Amino acid sequence: MEQYTCSFENDPFTLEKAKKEVYEIPSDRLAAVDCLRQWLNSQEHLVFKADTRMLLAFLRHAKFSQKKARETLEGYVKNFDEYPCWFRDLDPCSKKTDWILSKGYGIPLPGYDVDGRKVIFYKISSIPYNEIGKGKTIDVDDLMKVWVILGAYANSEERTQIHGFSLFFDYTNVTMKQLGMIGRDKIKEWNTATEDRLTGRLKAFQMYNIGALFEVMFNFIKPFMKKKFLNRIYVYETLEEVYKNIDKKNLPSEYLPDDYDGPTQGTFSEMAAKFKKEIQSEEWRKYYDSRFNSSFHVDNKKKNNGDAPTALFRKLNVD
Template sequence: MSPERDGTYVCTLSPELLDQACRELGESPSRRQDDIEAIRQWLLKQPHITARLDDWTILRFLRGCKFSLERTKEKLDMFYTCRTAVPEWFKNRDPLDPKTKQILDLGILLPLPGSDALGRKVVLSRFGRYDANIYTTDDAMKAVAMIMDLMFEDEELSSVCGMMVVSDAEGTTVAHMLSFTPAMAKKAMTLWQDCYPTRPKGINYINTPPGFETIFNLFKSFMKEKMKKRVHVHGSDLESLYKQVPRDILPIEYGGTNGSVDDITRYWAKKVEDKRDWLLNDEKFCVNESKRLGKPKTSSDLFGLEGTFRKLEVD
């Protein structure tokens, strides 16, 4: 359940996790509501932003910015700006659309049940699951964004403890690699690092195919230095993976005990469908650049000119 009631935040953290939020994020329970209200009033004064104004959404961004009000304002502006600039991922998000439903049924992104012993949410990605000759990377990224948005809406632990990603590259083909253009990678990394209030603790690649280094180096070139240090490439060595991601949080197909991939896939496909109204309503939260005070922002400002990127060459 989302930690809110009628738009008002209701803390679901244990005393230990609340103490962690205070120590690591600068959260002050006595000042929390004042900080939320300060951001809400700021958003209401931005003519170009139509934003969610509930406590929980604002608190997520405050935590992601360690309660710096200025950084929170910058990230919220960036969040709504980038979402508006990438309609291929954030518009027409109807889970009943046949193509979208087919992608969701493949389970290319699966937040795993529960959290690990450190409170981190673990997310399994499997981009090799879709046929790159039938579906585009934009199709896949739209489904990914839908699931991520719903996960962040419901997960309070990850706003304090962060998340781990396990990226299983099995099934990745040359067609997949060619579809991940530099422009695509830049958009993905900008959204991940500069827009969402995530606390990424690590990215773990497994079952990496020949040619993986090309894609890996592309994404890595857009990573901040802190993130680069949190990337681990395990190949087919699951024992190496277990040193970063506890075995018991993983599905049985990966040597764990946390349910099956098929069951988790069905859970998320149904959850997204159940949240159809939320997703369709979510599209209204965006920016109108014609109303921005000062110079409007363009896709070039945010991601660079796509025309300046050369196409990938994969051996």
């Protein structure tokens, strides 16, 4: 029988936040998991395996609404059929992913921000624009696959499933061409694949040094994003503004003031190299294989369209 121990059981702050914000009651936790597992096992059309921790991630994302958790889970499995280039075979050691990681495109910062959230830090200009495109070193889809890898890394931590995570983008030296290289169609598809199909509590988009490009960026994404996410966009013009949200000790050394004499994590390149070594370990490769297995899919021939979700645990509020 699978054994489960909550990793924040001795953290009163996170336990209280879990109770207030995602309606997680420790005494009911495993009963909710069993209910979701029984439903999953009855869905012959969903070719998918999930352990207790993974099912809990869906429940926390859904604020313990069984209906919402089931919808998200089914959408997650659909992604493997509809967007295989992003969700199938997520191997941190694959040739193109290795190249992107080596460039230091994105890293999870150590520790948490002032609100207790995990921060994924993207240095957009680290990938040369002329290296991206059909027939070049990497394609846009390769970058987006790394987005999935980094998001899954952050949300593997149960604490982050409660407190949420934020995305920090450094737009220093980014050009208009780089800003628009993803394209509207890709962004629209990305929103379909992530907004209601992936677990996690995305609490903020933090943009540093974007300058006059912000208006272009905002108008580009506005048609595709939910209002709640548009309201979570923050623009920082100076590093002093960044320091109010992210502790200096967790930032790369090139983002620190000259007179700073506290603990450091090293340069961005050094932090990226350290993260690359970690994420390419056998342990993490097994983790991604368990969460993004190439065998996951929807068998529509076995789908019972009359199946209606039952046991709607707790009222679902908007996150």
